[in-house]
Amino acid sequence: MRVDVQGLTVRYGDVTAIDDMSFSLSGNKIYGLLGRNGSGKTSLMSALAGYRRPIGSVQLDGEPVFENAAAMRKVCLVRHTADAADKGDKVSYVLEYGAAWRDTWDNAYALELVELFKIPLKTKVGELSLGQRSALGVVIALASRSPLTMLDESHLGMDTPTRYAFYDALLNDFMAHPRTIIISTHLIEELASLLEEVVIIDTGRLVLQEEADVLRSRGTEVTGNAADVDEFTAGLTVLSEKSLGRTKAAMVYGGLDDEQLTRARQLGLELGPIALQDLFVHLTEPVGGKR
Amino acid sequence: MKVFRHLTTTLVTFSAMVAASVFAFVVVVTFVVSAFRGVEISAWNVVTSQIARWFLLWVGVYVIHNQLPIAVAHGRTRREFLVAASGFSVVLALVMALIAWLGFAIEGGIYSLMDWRADEHGSPWAYFLMFLVWCAVGMFCAAAFDRFGASGVFWVPVGLALVVVTTAGIPGSGNLPFIRNVPVLLGSGWHALSVVAFLIALAGTWVIARDMPIRVRTT
Numbered sequence: 037m038r039v040d041v042q043g044l045t046v047r048y049g050d051v052t053a054i055d056d057m058s059f060s061l062s063g064n065k066i067y068g069l070l071g072r073n074g075s076g077k078t079s080l081m082s083a084l085a086g087y088r089r090p091i092g093s094v095q096l097d098g099e100p101v102f103e104n105a106a107a108m109r110k111v112c113l114v115r116h117t118a119d120a121a122d123k124g125d126k127v128s129y130v131l132e133y134g135a136a137w138r139d140t141w142d143n144a145y146a147l148e149l150v151e152l153f154k155i156p157l158k159t160k161v162g163e164l165s166l167g168q169r170s171a172l173g174v175v176i177a178l179a180s181r182s183p184l185t186m187l188d189e190s191h192l193g194m195d196t197p198t199r200y201a202f203y204d205a206l207l208n209d210f211m212a213h214p215r216t217i218i219i220s221t222h223l224i225e226e227l228a229s230l231l232e233e234v235v236i237i238d239t240g241r242l243v244l245q246e247e248a249d250v251l252r253s254r255g256t257e258v259t260g261n262a263a264d265v266d267e268f269t270a271g272l273t274v275l276s277e278k279s280l281g282r283t284k285a286a287m288v289y290g291g292l293d294d295e296q297l298t299r300a301r302q303l304g305l306e307l308g309p310i311a312l313q314d315l316f317v318h319l320t321e322p323v324g325g326k327r
Numbered sequence: 328m329k330v331f332r333h334l335t336t337t338l339v340t341f342s343a344m345v346a347a348s349v350f351a352f353v354v355v356v357t358f359v360v361s362a363f364r365g366v367e368i369s370a371w372n373v374v375t376s377q378i379a380r381w382f383l384l385w386v387g388v389y390v391i392h393n394q395l396p397i398a399v400a401h402g403r404t405r406r407e408f409l410v411a412a413s414g415f416s417v418v419l420a421l422v423m424a425l426i427a428w429l430g431f432a433i434e435g436g437i438y439s440l441m442d443w444r445a446d447e448h449g450s451p452w453a454y455f456l457m458f459l460v461w462c463a464v465g466m467f468c469a470a471a472f473d474r475f476g477a478s479g480v481f482w483v484p485v486g487l488a489l490v491v492v493t494t495a496g497i498p499g500s501g502n503l504p505f506i507r508n509v510p511v512l513l514g515s516g517w518h519a520l521s522v523v524a525f526l527i528a529l530a531g532t533w534v535i536a537r538d539m540p541i542r543v544r545t546t
Contacts, residue, residue: 078543082540082541086399086404087399087540087541088540088541089538089540102538103404103405103406103537103538104404105403105404105406105407108399108402108403108404109402110402111402112400112401112402113400114400115543116543119396119397119399119400119541119543120397120400120401121397122393122394122397124393133333133397133401134401136329136332136333137329137330137333137398137401137402137403138401138402176400180401180402182402
């Protein structure tokens with residue numbers, strides 16, 4: 037599903053959460069929506085899902101989404117807590133809602149996921165642990181099989197093994213049923229291998245939109261003898277450094293020219309792709325507070 | 328249609344079960360009371376004229392506050408939901424009025440057998456209109472609070488004004504704090520005013536909820 041956002045603004049009283057944002061997603065990819073706390077991720081996703089009337093234009097496959105039945109049918113957004121679940125309802129009842137109201141709902145898959153995440157069907161949503169509530173949100177999102185599926189930090193409450201199970205389930209389901217999936221997360225490195233394209237926003241504005249691999253190529257991890265690394269990175273933009281004994285790894289922002297690559301070989305330095313997380317930190321809070 | 332069917336099958340069934348349970352309870356209470364003193368009032372009339380309308384109000388609140396966000400989260404538009412909820416409120420009021428009438432019929436039989444006296448009660452039409460308006464006002468107030476937050480309290484007097492008229496045709500329910508006996512003054516025009524009150528409450532709900540943002544729940 038193609039997503040087109042043009043001049044989108046979301047305000048809460050005097051606070052502007054999204055400020056005249058424009059971008060397009062070609063669709064059928066797993067997108068990472070990255071941003072610091074309060075950057076506007078939830079507001080953006082809420083506008084994409086028709087949860088609030090947009091100022092500006094939000095179109096899905098060329099159709100405006102807000103109060104458009106045909107477009108709304110194709111969207112599922114699960115925010116921090118499951119929107120599609122009342123805390124007084126049992127889990128089994130929540131799945132019944134999905135089956136009753138969503139044409140694309142896959143109940144067999146929902147039950148499979150419930151078993152995978154060990155969510156008790158007879159328990160009320162309000163009595164579930166934070167991790168189980170998060171998992172229920174993921175179940176609702178994935179089982180909806182919506183052409184545009186959005187998860188807003190839905191998996192943050194899960195423990196590590198459950199998150200890994202979620203990543204596997206997400207990837208397998210995406211391979212079997214390709215669609216547009218947007219995930220916002222602070223656990224960037226955990227999800228990095230799944231993301232095909234990254235959208236970074238900050239203070240309500242688009243910072244960049246890039247293929248994940250292209251973004252990674254914007255920087256280099258330089259590893260080797262500490263003194264050699266220091267010599268090599270002198271004058272370059274170093275995002276972060278880690279040392280272990282005499283070995284040092286430095287994340288360098290920006291491409292390296294042939295001369296620099298030759299020098300790295302001469303010094304015996306290892307060059308590798310940069311971590312998305314380091315790039316994200318750099319792009320949303322560069323040294324000196326200037327972007 | 329899916330939303331209407333779901334609301335009707337789940338909430339109407341639930342409400343009917345609650346009403347049946349309450350009826351069984353008041354029958355037992357009546358027999359217990361009869362052991363100590365003579366029975367002179369209809370216990371079921373106390374329930375239907377005083378308690379039931381608050382239950383209908385709660386259902387109205389529940390439908391907008393709890394079910395509307397879930398419907399939108401499952402890809403339904405507010406318009407679709409409000410159409411379904413409007414139809415649902417009519418069906419619910421009708422079913423509850425029928426249950427009230429059935430309860431009076433059964434209670435009347437019991438009272439005759441036991442030679443007890445019951446005070447008069449309203450017509451099924453009067454209960455239907457009362458339930459209809461209270462449910463619609465519940466939706467209206469819930470929409471106001473969900474949309475405007477604490478400022479929704481300013482819409483409560485409007486809701487109160489709308490429900491006052493509905494109790495005119497029901498003995499034992501006409502007195503509200505500070506506005507005692509006012510409904511009696513409405514005379515035979517109460518049913519038309521009830522219909523108007525329902526339409527106003529419904530229109531108010533539509534105006535407020537039609538483009539209401541779905542906020543993140545913190546609990």
